[in-house]
Amino acid sequence: MTQSLENKRLEEILEMITAMAALDFSKRIDVKVHPDDPLEAIAYGVNMLSEELQNNVIERRRLSDINRHLEDFAYTTSHDLKSPLHAVQGLVTILKNELEESEEVSPEISRLLEMISASVLKMREMIDGILEYSRLDTQSYPVSWMDAEKELKEIIELHAKQNVKIILDTPMPALWFNRIVFIQIMDNLINNSMKYCKKNLCEIHIAHHSEGGEHSFSVSDNGPGIDPVFHAKIFELFVSLPHQEGMESTGIGLATVKKLVESTGGKIRLESAPGKGATFYFTIPVSLPG
Amino acid sequence: MIFSLKEDGIMEIHKIPGWNDTPTLAHAQKDMECISVLSEGKMYPHLCYLPDVVISREMREFYASHEPVSAATALIVKSSFQRILGNFFLGMNKVKVPVKLFGDETEARQWLSKYKTDVVSPRPLSVFAE
Numbered sequence: 001m002t003q004s005l006e007n008k009r010l011e012e013i014l015e016m017i018t019a020m021a022a023l024d025f026s027k028r029i030d031v032k033v034h035p036d037d038p039l040e041a042i043a044y045g046v047n048m049l050s051e052e053l054q055n056n057v058i059e060r061r062r063l064s065d066i067n068r069h070l071e072d073f074a075y076t077t078s079h080d081l082k083s084p085l086h087a088v089q090g091l092v093t094i095l096k097n098e099l100e101e102s103e104e105v106s107p108e109i110s111r112l113l114e115m116i117s118a119s120v121l122k123m124r125e126m127i128d129g130i131l132e133y134s135r136l137d138t139q140s141y142p143v144s145w146m147d148a149e150k151e152l153k154e155i156i157e158l159h160a161k162q163n164v165k166i167i168l169d170t171p172m173p174a175l176w177f178n179r180i181v182f183i184q185i186m187d188n189l190i191n192n193s194m195k196y197c198k199k200n201l202c203e204i205h206i207a208h209h210s211e212g213g214e215h216s217f218s219v220s221d222n223g224p225g226i227d228p229v230f231h232a233k234i235f236e237l238f239v240s241l242p243h244q245e246g247m248e249s250t251g252i253g254l255a256t257v258k259k260l261v262e263s264t265g266g267k268i269r270l271e272s273a274p275g276k277g278a279t280f281y282f283t284i285p286v287s288l289p290g
Numbered sequence: 291m292i293f294s295l296k297e298d299g300i301m302e303i304h305k306i307p308g309w310n311d312t313p314t315l316a317h318a319q320k321d322m323e324c325i326s327v328l329s330e331g332k333m334y335p336h337l338c339y340l341p342d343v344v345i346s347r348e349m350r351e352f353y354a355s356h357e358p359v360s361a362a363t364a365l366i367v368k369s370s371f372q373r374i375l376g377n378f379f380l381g382m383n384k385v386k387v388p389v390k391l392f393g394d395e396t397e398a399r400q401w402l403s404k405y406k407t408d409v410v411s412p413r414p415l416s417v418f419a420e
Contacts, residue, residue: 036370
């Protein structure tokens, strides 16, 4: 290849890379097969790279559209299911009241009614959870200064129970973050720890440290622990651990936490082993106003 | 391409001498059919002499989504063009079957010998696809 042809080729390659840097993956170089010409091989490689990136962008848009449609569908369906479910719940309450006045009600019928009532309640919790989960992506989270310690003390007060001890490491930082999101994350994690702890005294420990431009919070408990085989699945929607007696889960809480943490730029992970309790760690990027 | 199943149990893949057309998806599909016919349901190690060709995205997609057809593949690369093509096959096969680039045929055969099956083909067979 002559010097002028080489220069022309280099210019074409540079132009294509510049376009790719501007996220324009539509350009292609007309490659001539010259086995011993490295410039042609580079042009071929850049073409391949651009085609793959273009395809990835298209695929990502397609998946994003599918996700949005699925979430719209979940929201609409959940919303539409609420009304008939309210009606069922009302009818069950009326039926229970009617039967309570009657003297001929067998204990079996009362037991079955209680079961219906509990199932309706569980379904309501699931529908509310789906509604909350599907709304997360469409919301924007305005940020302001919030006092993590004050918020956590209020959450702990709301969860106060005789058999629950929540220890809060202090001081906790002030965060430039969305207060509601922080409360939702912490509330779900504390609820999760309480739900699965069957000990006489459920101990929950909330801690914080700053590291590499991030706030890292942890919520530890002395519950039954989670087998590592479930660690990757536990944050997925509708996934809950194999049931233990008396433990009912919708499988929405931790999925909601993950979505909230990730949509605000953080990460979440779990450290746990059977019989050794569980610690959920999540991060919030350190940010400042302006 | 020419596909030859040799007596040592290695399938060799070469370009047909003098064939200089730009390959298409139909060629890729035909190649896979030939391998399937020749292999008769077995997975042989492949020794592939990569040609100097430009393959399209649809061909790459076809190869990447195809079920593995070899026990392992040694790709002989001599030119920069072949190296680019070879690296694509390396990337797409990351978790499916072992794939390695070689400049030297003897080294490639040595490496492939680890992946030979205990079934020895009774005679060399060749299939051509254009």
